[in-house]
Amino acid sequence: MQTAHNASIQEIGALPEDPQALAELAGQSMYERDAASQGLGATLDEISPGKATMSMTVKAHMLNGHKTCHGGFIFALADSTFAFACNSRNLTTVASGCTIDFLAPAFEGDRLIARASEYSLAGRTGIYDVHVSNQDGKPIAVFRGRSYRIKGNVVEPQQPAVNDEGRPPGA
Template identity: 55%
Template sequence: MEVSEQPDAVAAPADPQQLAEAVAAAMLERDAASTMLGMQIEAAGPGYARVAMIVRDDMVNGHQTCHGGLIFSLADSAFAFACNSDNQNTVGAACNIDYLRPGLAGDRLVAEAEKRFGAGRSGVYDVTVRNQRDEIIVLFRGKSHRVRGEVLETMRDNAAR
C-alpha cells in the first residue's frame, strides 16, 4: 500500500486584519445559506464584520415585509464572521434580537457585528442591522462559545475526515 504524501499545513496569516479577512472569506465560501440569501461581506477585522444583503421579492412575508427569520440570518452571519475572526472555531451559544422596523423588498440591509467582551471560551457580540437610509432595523446580541479547531484547516485535517 502506497501512502500519498500530504502537503504541509497551510499557514494562516499572522497579521490579525489579514487573518480576519481570510477567515471570513473561507467561511462564506462554505456557507451555502448565506450565499443563497445573497449576503456579501463588506468588511472583516478582529472581532468585527459588516455583511450586506438586498431584500428580494422572495424574502417578504404575508405582511409584505422581509421575513424576520431572514433578517435574523443576516445578523447571525455577521455575528459568526466576527466571532471566528481569530481563526478559532466559535459557535453561537445564545442570542437575543429586537425587531425595531420592517425591512422592505428592495432594501439594502447591512449588519455590523462588534465584539463587546471576551474571556476564556466565551464572548459577547452586538450586531446592528440598518437599511440604506441608516435606520436601525434590528438590534441583536449574541453570546459565543469557542470549540475545538480552527476555521482555516490544513488539507491534511480535511483529508482525515
C-alpha cells in the same frame, strides 16, 4: 470582502501572523463553505479581528404575509455577521444563543447592512452586538449574540479543509 491574498484557501501553507490578514483568510474560507449566507445573497463586506460587516438585499421571497421582510431573514443576516465576527481570529466558535429586537420593518428592495462587533471575550465565551440598518441608515434591528469557542480552527495550516469535528448548535 477584500482579501489580502486572492489565493484559494487550498493553497495556504503557513497561516498569516498578522491578525487582519488572518481575519480576512478565515472570513474568505468560511464564506466559501457557507451555502446559507450565499443563498441569502449576503455579502461579506468587511472583516477584522472581532468585527464583520455584511449586507443583503430584501427579495420578494423574503416577504411575509404583511409584505415586509420576514424577521427570520433579518435574523439570518445578523446571525451570519455575528458568526463571521466571532470566528475572525480563526478559532472555531459557535452561537449558543441570541436575542433580537425588531425596530422598524424592511421592504422589498431594501439593502440591509449588518455590523457586528465584539463586546467581550473571556475564556471560551463572548458577547457580540450586531446592528442592522437599511440603505438610509435607519435602524431595523438590534441583535446580541452569545458565542462559545469549540475545538479547531476555521482554516487549519496545511490542511485547510472543512472542519467536520466541530458540530456547533447554531451559526
